[in-house]
Amino acid sequence: xxxxxxxxxxxxxxxxxxxxxxxxxxxxxxxxxxxxxxxxxxxxxxxxxxxxxxxxxxxxxxxxxxxxxxxxxxxxxxxxxxxxxxxxxxxxxxxxxxxxxxxxxxxxxxxxxxxxxxxxxxxxxxxxxxxxxxxxxxxxxxxxxxxxxxxxxxxxxxxxxxxxxxxxxxxxxxxxxxxxxxxxxxxxxxxxxxxxxxxxxxxxxxxxxxxxxxxxxxxxxxxxxxxxxxxxxxxxxxxxxxxxxxxxxxxxxxxxxxxxxxxxxxxxxxxxxxxxxxxxxxxxxxxxxxxxxxxxxxxxxxxxxxxxxxxxxxxxxxxxxxxxxxxxxxxxxxxxxxxxxxxxxxxxxxxxxxxxxxxxxxxxxxxxxxxxxxxxxxxxxxxxxxxxxxxxxxxxxxxxxxx
Amino acid sequence: xxxxxxxxxxxxxxxxxxxxxxxxxxxxxxxxxxxxxxxxxxxxxxxxxxxxxxxxxxxxxxxxxxxxxxxxxxxxxxxxxxxxxxxxxxxxxxxxxxxxxxxxxxxxxxxxxxxxxxxxxxxxxxxxxxxxxxxxxxxxxxxxxxxxxxxxxxxxxxxxxxxxxxxxxxxxxxxxxxxxxxxxxxxxxxxxxxxxxxxxxxxxxxxxxxxxxxxxxxxxxxxxxxxxxxxxxxxxxxxxxxxxxxxxxxxxxxxxxxxxxxxxxxxxxxxxxxxxxxxxxxxxxxxxxxxxxxxxxxxxxxxxxxxxxxxxxxxxxxxxxxxxxxxxxxxxxxxxxxxxxxxxxxxxxxxxxxxxxxxxxxxxxxxxxxxxxxxxxxxxxxxxxxxxxxxxxxxxxxxxxxx
Numbered sequence: 001x002x003x004x005x006x007x008x009x010x011x012x013x014x015x016x017x018x019x020x021x022x023x024x025x026x027x028x029x030x031x032x033x034x035x036x037x038x039x040x041x042x043x044x045x046x047x048x049x050x051x052x053x054x055x056x057x058x059x060x061x062x063x064x065x066x067x068x069x070x071x072x073x074x075x076x077x078x079x080x081x082x083x084x085x086x087x088x089x090x091x092x093x094x095x096x097x098x099x100x101x102x103x104x105x106x107x108x109x110x111x112x113x114x115x116x117x118x119x120x121x122x123x124x125x126x127x128x129x130x131x132x133x134x135x136x137x138x139x140x141x142x143x144x145x146x147x148x149x150x151x152x153x154x155x156x157x158x159x160x161x162x163x164x165x166x167x168x169x170x171x172x173x174x175x176x177x178x179x180x181x182x183x184x185x186x187x188x189x190x191x192x193x194x195x196x197x198x199x200x201x202x203x204x205x206x207x208x209x210x211x212x213x214x215x216x217x218x219x220x221x222x223x224x225x226x227x228x229x230x231x232x233x234x235x236x237x238x239x240x241x242x243x244x245x246x247x248x249x250x251x252x253x254x255x256x257x258x259x260x261x262x263x264x265x266x267x268x269x270x271x272x273x274x275x276x277x278x279x280x281x282x283x284x285x286x287x288x289x290x291x292x293x294x295x296x297x298x299x300x301x302x303x304x305x306x307x308x309x310x311x312x313x314x315x316x317x318x319x320x321x322x323x324x325x326x327x328x329x330x331x332x333x334x335x336x337x338x339x340x341x342x343x344x345x346x347x348x349x350x351x352x353x354x355x356x357x358x359x360x361x362x363x364x365x366x367x368x369x370x371x372x373x374x375x376x377x378x379x380x381x382x383x384x385x386x387x388x389x390x391x392x393x394x395x396x397x398x399x400x401x402x403x
Numbered sequence: 404x405x406x407x408x409x410x411x412x413x414x415x416x417x418x419x420x421x422x423x424x425x426x427x428x429x430x431x432x433x434x435x436x437x438x439x440x441x442x443x444x445x446x447x448x449x450x451x452x453x454x455x456x457x458x459x460x461x462x463x464x465x466x467x468x469x470x471x472x473x474x475x476x477x478x479x480x481x482x483x484x485x486x487x488x489x490x491x492x493x494x495x496x497x498x499x500x501x502x503x504x505x506x507x508x509x510x511x512x513x514x515x516x517x518x519x520x521x522x523x524x525x526x527x528x529x530x531x532x533x534x535x536x537x538x539x540x541x542x543x544x545x546x547x548x549x550x551x552x553x554x555x556x557x558x559x560x561x562x563x564x565x566x567x568x569x570x571x572x573x574x575x576x577x578x579x580x581x582x583x584x585x586x587x588x589x590x591x592x593x594x595x596x597x598x599x600x601x602x603x604x605x606x607x608x609x610x611x612x613x614x615x616x617x618x619x620x621x622x623x624x625x626x627x628x629x630x631x632x633x634x635x636x637x638x639x640x641x642x643x644x645x646x647x648x649x650x651x652x653x654x655x656x657x658x659x660x661x662x663x664x665x666x667x668x669x670x671x672x673x674x675x676x677x678x679x680x681x682x683x684x685x686x687x688x689x690x691x692x693x694x695x696x697x698x699x700x701x702x703x704x705x706x707x708x709x710x711x712x713x714x715x716x717x718x719x720x721x722x723x724x725x726x727x728x729x730x731x732x733x734x735x736x737x738x739x740x741x742x743x744x745x746x747x748x749x750x751x752x753x754x755x756x757x758x759x760x761x762x763x764x765x766x767x768x769x770x771x772x773x774x775x776x777x778x779x780x781x782x783x784x785x786x787x788x789x790x791x792x793x794x795x796x797x798x799x800x801x802x803x804x805x806x
Contacts, residue, residue, distance in 0.1 A: 387464070
């Protein structure tokens with residue numbers, strides 16, 4: 001028996017699952033406060049007081065997750081067992097119809113000099129239209145017998161490649177070709193185990209075929225850097241596992257991609273919290289689970305801008321009122337990981353979580369922040385992958401286990 | 404090496420392990436309190452202040468356990484690996500001498516109309532004497548070549564069946580035949596995998612042989628509904644695993660059954676806490692571990708009666724004084740799961756735990772309840788199956804692990 005999957009039954013409950021990306025922070029020594037401690041959050045504070053609260057550990061103590069593992073864990077997928085590659089996330093993010101066994105690759109178009117040395121790893125962040133043109137050039141130029149080859153623009157200098165050859169046993173395990181610094185030559189695609197030799201060979205062939213036409217496509221010459229080379233496998237959907245008709249309302253492609261990989265319906269077009277609220281409202285009757293993704297705390301944390309992250313948190317605090325007015329039965333507010341402004345990057349720090357339902361224990365806590373969740377939380381500190389079990393329990397969607 | 408089992412040594416310590424069934428609750432929004440918060444519990448409060456305290460998660464976050472998994476976890480048996488069937492619990496509860504491989508089944512005698520439709524799934528809760536008569540009728544009527552067949556009365560309309568056919572490979576995996584509603588026909592015994600076909604076939608044959616005599620045994624006719632069809636396997640006893648001579652002092656058959664399955668001695672006859680105290684006192688010299696089971700908080704919680712659950716907790720608080728006067732070296736007070744009156748059923752909510760010993764840390768907490776355990780507990784929130792390790796450690800019964 002698999003828990004909680006094998007205990008799931010359906011009901012009429014609605015679950016709002018708000019992921020404030022990079023929500024957690026750490027103490028800025030000059031202020032003696034985390035971003036959440038510094039933020040004025042009357043809505044979250046009041047919600048936390050009448051909710052179960054605690055801290056979640058995204059993967060394992062000390063382990064900093066990327067967005068993939070961070071979200072997979074939140075949605076109840078073991079992030080170690082389901083470590084999804086960046087290439088797959090990129091392809092899913094643009095809604096490319098991936099098939100089991102596809103090799104997906106994230107591409108940066110770089111500019112290179114006459115000898116092939118990298119001038120700009122991002123080609124000056126060319127407009128997306130220019131990226132579309134480059135993808136067409138590559139698409140026309142490249143032909144590899146026995147392999148279907150797709151290249152699609154993503155945004156600015158970024159694109160996605162998919163290799164498809166059912167039955168050919170394509171395997172991931174080819175290192176990035178991006179040397180990470182300007183002035184260096186792109187690396188060769190090299191397999192890190194024998195099973196990945198075929199993919200490495202195909203990518204070397206691809207680079208040979210594409211490099212000429214791309215060199216002629218601009219001045220200076222363009223050249224594709226390959227990253228996050230990963231094999232796609234089908235994950236059991238949230239519908240299959242938990243019986244949930246899930247709607248994702250995110251503004252960034254990557255989070256839409258993650259949602260698609262887990263079988264969620266994905267709303268398109270919402271650009272801000274106001275439009276996201278409208279999208280949730282529109283989907284209310286046809287869905288049980290609403291994944292609201294809010295990017296700003298992570299983005300401002302990565303900028304290293306403490307005050308801007310505080311402001312981003314205060315903004316969503318205000319906006320949450322509209323979502324709560326929909327009267328979801330269960331409300332989760334948390335993050336996929338911490339992004340302390342002090343560090344300017346993702347971190348491993350545990351993430352505060354609010355779990356509200358008609359049968360939640362009332363923490364009675366006076367503020368919603370990392371330190372108060374540790375001191376006054378009712379749920380303790382626990383692995384993020386167990387959050388979905390709690391959510392389903394609070395939603396009344398789980399049968400009793402055992403006699 | 405298996406922990407803690409392989410580190411166990413014997414000593415003279417006495418462990419009182421008090422399970423207040425369904426102890427945990429959740430916040431009643433109209434009161435802003437849980438049952439434990441509302442209860443006046445001076446004995447538990449004082450004990451908690453000078454004890455280690457915390458919260459235990461019965462199975463996994465969000466998973467609501469039945470009594471079997473709840474108790475198995477408390478006694479250090481992984482509840483997922485040892486998910487015991489209801490039929491086995493029922494048979495063990497009446498002290499039926501189960502053997503490895505037996506198929507045990509819980510029976511409800513229902514009443515049916517002339518066409519076989521169920522009138523009352525509990526046959527009006529017939530007296531136990533009537534159930535004994537029906538079991539004798541069935542026992543005489545049923546004969547299946549190659550299979551030993553036992554049917555025993557339990558209480559009122561409830562009975563237990565055991566099928567025994569060593570070497571015949573009887574397997575569990577036959578669905579309940581109880582349609583759960585009056586007005587419906589009983590279901591056929593259907594195997595949910597090929598290995599269980601033989602048991603399904605035997606049970607269909609049993610129903611054919613039993614139905615005639617049972618129809619003639621009363622007006623309206625009786626018919627047996629089969630539930631919790633489960634295979635018995637022998638569990639390593641608490642004596643084998645932990646070296647403990649355990650005495651169970653419970654008033655309800657099911658908890659005696661669980662205790663027998665784990666090799667405890669089972670006291671018979673105690674009907675209330677006073678008699679349970681006397682039973683513990685009588686067994687003091689010959690046992691190391693005293694499982695005291697107190698049913699009332701669960702029963703009142705299932706009634707949805709907040710005030711009655713509060714009263715049940717206050718009653719046991721007073722009664723605990725007598726048990727503490729025996730001066731056990733280690734005292735545990737906890738529950739097998741939560742039964743919030745707000746929900747009127749078992750729940751997944753974590754359960755407060757007190758662990759008292761001469762070497763416990765003193766939490767210094769001011770009250771014993773769910774919220775205070777979360778805020779001021781010394782043990783944090785942890786899986787219930789790890790509690791026995793702590794108990795054995797505090798009892799001085801574990802060797803050091805490693806050099």
